[in-house]
Amino acid sequence: MEGKEVIKLAGLTKSYGGENVLDEIHLTVYEGQIVGYIGPNGAGKSTTVKLMLGLIEDYYGDIYIFGENLKDLDYSYKRRIGYVPENAEIYDSLTAAEYLIFIAGLYGIDEEEALEKARRLMEQFNIEHVLHSRLSSFSKGMKQKVLIISSLLHNPDVLFLDEPLSGLDANSMMVVKEILALLARQGKTIFYSSHIMDIVEKISHRIVLLSGGSIVADGTFDELKEKNKQGTLEDIFNDLTGFHQHKEIASAFVEIVQGETV
Amino acid sequence: MKEMKILLFLDRFKTLFEKAGIDYAVFRLILNMKLVMDSRRIPTVYSNTKVDESKEKNYFVRSLWIYALYGLSIVPVLFFIDQVFFQMSIIFSILMFILMTSMISDFSSVLLDIRDRSIISPKPVHNRTLSAAKAFHVLFYMFMLTFATTAVPLVVSLFVSGPMFSLMFLIEILLLMMLILVLTAGIYVLILHFFDGEQLKNVINYMQIALTIGILVGYQVVARSFELVGITFQFSPAWWQLFLPPVWFGALHEGVLTGESSGFLLVLAGLAIIVPILSMVVYIKLMPVFEHQLRKLAQTETGAQKQKAKWKKQIARWISPNLEERSMYHFAGSIMKKERDFKLKVYPSIGFTLVIPFIFMFSTLQTSSFEEFREGSSFYLIYFTLLLIPNIFSMVKYSSSYKGSWIYQVAPLKKRSTVYSGTLKAALIKLFVPVYLAQCAIFLWLFSSSVLLDLFVCLVSAILYSIISINLLSNNQMPFTVSYSLGQHQEGVKVFLLFLIILPLVGLHAISSQIPYGTEVYGILIIAAVIIAWKLAFRK
Numbered sequence: 001m002e003g004k005e006v007i008k009l010a011g012l013t014k015s016y017g018g019e020n021v022l023d024e025i026h027l028t029v030y031e032g033q034i035v036g037y038i039g040p041n042g043a044g045k046s047t048t049v050k051l052m053l054g055l056i057e058d059y060y061g062d063i064y065i066f067g068e069n070l071k072d073l074d075y076s077y078k079r080r081i082g083y084v085p086e087n088a089e090i091y092d093s094l095t096a097a098e099y100l101i102f103i104a105g106l107y108g109i110d111e112e113e114a115l116e117k118a119r120r121l122m123e124q125f126n127i128e129h130v131l132h133s134r135l136s137s138f139s140k141g142m143k144q145k146v147l148i149i150s151s152l153l154h155n156p157d158v159l160f161l162d163e164p165l166s167g168l169d170a171n172s173m174m175v176v177k178e179i180l181a182l183l184a185r186q187g188k189t190i191f192y193s194s195h196i197m198d199i200v201e202k203i204s205h206r207i208v209l210l211s212g213g214s215i216v217a218d219g220t221f222d223e224l225k226e227k228n229k230q231g232t233l234e235d236i237f238n239d240l241t242g243f244h245q246h247k248e249i250a251s252a253f254v255e256i257v258q259g260e261t262v
Numbered sequence: 263m264k265e266m267k268i269l270l271f272l273d274r275f276k277t278l279f280e281k282a283g284i285d286y287a288v289f290r291l292i293l294n295m296k297l298v299m300d301s302r303r304i305p306t307v308y309s310n311t312k313v314d315e316s317k318e319k320n321y322f323v324r325s326l327w328i329y330a331l332y333g334l335s336i337v338p339v340l341f342f343i344d345q346v347f348f349q350m351s352i353i354f355s356i357l358m359f360i361l362m363t364s365m366i367s368d369f370s371s372v373l374l375d376i377r378d379r380s381i382i383s384p385k386p387v388h389n390r391t392l393s394a395a396k397a398f399h400v401l402f403y404m405f406m407l408t409f410a411t412t413a414v415p416l417v418v419s420l421f422v423s424g425p426m427f428s429l430m431f432l433i434e435i436l437l438l439m440m441l442i443l444v445l446t447a448g449i450y451v452l453i454l455h456f457f458d459g460e461q462l463k464n465v466i467n468y469m470q471i472a473l474t475i476g477i478l479v480g481y482q483v484v485a486r487s488f489e490l491v492g493i494t495f496q497f498s499p500a501w502w503q504l505f506l507p508p509v510w511f512g513a514l515h516e517g518v519l520t521g522e523s524s525g526f527l528l529v530l531a532g533l534a535i536i537v538p539i540l541s542m543v544v545y546i547k548l549m550p551v552f553e554h555q556l557r558k559l560a561q562t563e564t565g566a567q568k569q570k571a572k573w574k575k576q577i578a579r580w581i582s583p584n585l586e587e588r589s590m591y592h593f594a595g596s597i598m599k600k601e602r603d604f605k606l607k608v609y610p611s612i613g614f615t616l617v618i619p620f621i622f623m624f625s626t627l628q629t630s631s632f633e634e635f636r637e638g639s640s641f642y643l644i645y646f647t648l649l650l651i652p653n654i655f656s657m658v659k660y661s662s663s664y665k666g667s668w669i670y671q672v673a674p675l676k677k678r679s680t681v682y683s684g685t686l687k688a689a690l691i692k693l694f695v696p697v698y699l700a701q702c703a704i705f706l707w708l709f710s711s712s713v714l715l716d717l718f719v720c721l722v723s724a725i726l727y728s729i730i731s732i733n734l735l736s737n738n739q740m741p742f743t744v745s746y747s748l749g750q751h752q753e754g755v756k757v758f759l760l761f762l763i764i765l766p767l768v769g770l771h772a773i774s775s776q777i778p779y780g781t782e783v784y785g786i787l788i789i790a791a792v793i794i795a796w797k798l799a800f801r802k
Contacts, residue, residue, distance in 0.1 A: 053384045078386040089380045091295065093302040098295075105291040106385040134302075 003031030006158060006189045011061035014047055021047050023213040034190040036204030040241050043210040045193045049160045079107060082151035086162035092136040096146050099135055107154035121149045140167030159190045177203055201233040211241050266297045268402060282546060285391045292395035326410040328754040332360050333411040340422050346519055347497055351512030355484045358508055359477050360411055365446050393549035408439055430518055434511045437538040444541040471613030484508050499526045510534035581687055590684025594741060595692045603662045603746050611653040612697055619643035641713045644705055644720050645768045647698050648727055652760040654689045655731040656753040661742035670740050679800035685741045686732050719785045722792060723767045729795045731760055
C-alpha cells in the first residue's frame with residue numbers, strides 16, 4: 001500500500017536546554033496511512049507534530065512535507081493540513097458558528113460556504129442545535145466535535161490528531177473512527193497520537209512507538225506482536241518502555257491514601 | 263459574526279495593506295473576531311445562553327468617560343499659559359503620561375498574548391498578517407482612548423486659540439500615537455531579545471516599573487526646560503531636550519504658529535515629524551521579528567522546586583492562625599507573584615507609588631530650604647503609597663486561569679469570608695508592605711525618627727483602607743474567578759471614589775497631630791476602627 005511520500009523526517013533532532021527531546025528521528029509516512037503515534041508522556045510526540053506545523057523552530061535534521069523541505073516552504077503549505085491539538089485553546093466567547101466561520105476564513109473559505117458546511121457537519125454529529133451558542137457553554141465532548149470539524153472544513157490532505165476522541169461518548173467515537181478509516185481510504189494521511197492503546201491498535205495501519213526521543217518500534221500491529229511475543233498493544237507498550245511495576249506502585253499509592261495525612 | 267464599523271473604514275486602505283505584504287481578507291477576519299470577542303461579556307464558568315447581539319456592548323468603549331475626565335486636566339493649561347511652546351510641551355507631557363501608562367498596563371496583555379499562536383499559527387496565516395491584526399487591535403483602542411482624552415481639550419482649544427492651533431494639535435496627537443505604539447513594542451522587542459523563559463516575565467514587570475518612574479521623572483525634566491523670567495517662561499535650549507518627545511511637539515507647534523525659526527527649534531520640530539513616521543516604518547518591517555520572539559513567552563522552564571523559607575512560613579502562621587485562611591493566603595500570594603497578567607496590571611502602579619511622594623518633595627524643595635522641609639509636614643506624602651491598594655483589589659478578582667475557580671465550589675469552606683481575608687492579608691504582606699517599608703526607610707532618613715509614630719499610624723490606616731477597598735471592589739466575586747478582558751475599567755468609578763477616601767484619612771491624622779498626644783490617641787482609635795471593621799467585614 002506504499003503510495004506517495006507525504007511526510008519524511010530525516011535525522012530530526014530537537015533539544016531544549018541541552019537535552020534531546022527528539023534524537024535523530026527517521027520516519028517516512030505515505031499517502032493513505034493512519035499512523036498511530038504513541039509513547040509515554042514527554043516522549044516527544046507533540047514536539048514532533050509542532051515541528052511539522054512550524055510552531056516550534058530551531059531543529060536539526062530535515063522535515064519534508066509533500067516532498068519539499070520545510071525550510072524552503074512558506075506558510076501556505078498549512079492549507080493542506082488539519083490539526084486537532086491536545087487541550088486545544090479555543091476562543092470560547094464566540095459561538096460555534098462564528099468560530100468555525102473564522103477558522104474556515106483563515107483557510108480562505110468564504111462565509112456562506114463555511115456556515116453551510118459547518119451546519120451540515122454539526123448535524124451529523126447531532127449538535128446542530130448549539131450552532132449559535134457560545135463555546136464556553138459546551139461540554140468537553142461538544143467542544144471536541146467542534147474542533148474535529150474545524151480541522152476538516154478545508155478538506156486537508158494530512159491530519160494531525162492528538163487525543164481526538166477525548167470526551168466523546170461511545171457512539172460518537174465509533175462515528176469518528178469510521179470517518180478516519182474512510183478518509184484514509186480516500187488517500188488522506190492521518191497522524192494519530194493517543195494514550196488509549198486499544199483504539200490505536202484497532203484503527204492504525206502502522207504503529208510508531210516513541211520513547212526517550214527515539215523510535216523504538218515501527219510496524220503494523222501484527223508485526224509488533226510477532227516481534228515482542230505479547231498479546232495486546234498495551235503489553236507491547238509496557239514491555240518496550242521497560243515498565244513492569246504497575247502493581248507495586250498501585251498498592252503503595254493506596255497505602256498512602258489510607259494512611260494518616262502528614 | 264457581526265461586522266464592526268471600523269472595518270468599513272479600513273477597507274478604504276485595502277491596497278495599502280496589500281502593498282505592505284498583508285493578506286487583507288485574513289487580517290480583516292482576525293481583527294473583526296477580536297473586536298466581537300471584546301464586546302461579549304466575559305464567559306463565566308457556569309453561565310450559558312445564546313448570543314444576543316443587540317445586548318453586546320464594548321465594555322472598553324463604555325468606560326472611556328473616565329479618560330475624558332483625565333483630559334479635563336489639560337484644559338486649564340490651555341487657558342492659563344500663554345507661551346505656545348511651554349503650553350504644548352506641558353500638554354504633551356500629560357498626554358504622553360496618560361497614554362503610555364495605559365498602554366503598558368492595559369495593552370501589554372494584548373501585545374503579549376500568546377493564545378493566538380496556538381489557534382492561528384497552525385493555519386496558513388503569515389506572521390506579518392497576524393501581527394498587523396494585533397497592532398490594529400491595539401491601535402483601535404488607543405485611538406478611542408486618545409480621542410476620549412483629547413476631545414474636550416481640542417474643542418476648547420478651537421475657541422481659545424483658533425482653528426490653526428487645533429488642527430496642529432490634532433496632527434501632533436496622531437504623531438504621538440504612532441510614537442507610543444512603536445516605543446512600547448520596541449521596548450518589548452529589546453527585552454525579548456535579551457531574556458527568555460520565566461526570567462523574561464519578571465524582567466517585563468520590572469521594566470514597567472522603571473518605565474513608569476522614567477515618565478514621571480521625565481515630566482519634571484520637561485518643566486525644567488523653561489525658566490521663569492519675569493512673568494514669562496523662556497525656553498532654554500540644551501542638548502538633552504533632543505530626547506524629550508513632549509518638547510519636540512512643543513517646538514513643532516511653536517515653529518508653525520509663530521514662524522519662529524532658530525536652528526535648534528527646527529531640529530526639535532523636525533524630530534516630532536520624522537521620528538514617529540520613521541519608527542512606524544521600521545515597526546512594520548520588524549513585526550515578524552516581534553512575533554517570532556513572542557514564542558519565547560510560551561516556553562516555560564521547569565524550575566527547581568523551591569522550599570518556602572522557614573521565616574516566611576512562620577510569618578504566615580503568625581498572620582493567619584486559621585488553616586483555611588492560611589492556605590488562601592499562600593495561594594493568593596503565589597498568584598500575585600506569578601501570574602503574568604496580574605503583574606502586568608498591578609506592578610506599574612508600584613513604580614508609580616514609589617516615586618510620586620518624592621516628586622512632590624522635589625517641587626517643595628525648590629522653594630524652601632532642606633531644614634524647613636524636614637520640619638514641615640511633607641511626611642504626609644507617605645499616604646500616596648495607599649494609592650496602590652485600590653489598584654490591587656480591583657484586580658484580584660481576575661485571573662487568566664479563572665476556570666480553576668470550580669475549586670471554591672467543591673472545597674468544604676466553613677466561611678466564605680476566609681477567602682477574602684486571606685487574599686487581603688496576602689496582598690498587604692506580599693505587595694503593599696514591602697513597598698511601604700522601602701518608602702519608610704527613605705522617610706526615616708529624610709525626616710528623622712520623629713515621624714516613626716506617624717508612619718505607623720499610616721500603616722494601620724492602610725489596613726483599614728484595604729478592608730474598605732476589598733469590600734467595595736469584590737462585587738461578591740471570589741478572588742481570581744473572572745477572566746481578563748479589556749472591559750475591566752468597570753471599576754474605574756469605584757477606584758476613583760476610593761482614592762478620595764484617602765483625603766479624610768490624611769486630614770484626621772493631620773488634625774489630631776495639632777493636639778498634644780493627639781497622634782497617639784488617633785493611633786489607638788484607628789486600631790480600634792480596624793478591629794471593628796475586620797469583624798464586620800469578615801463575619802460570614
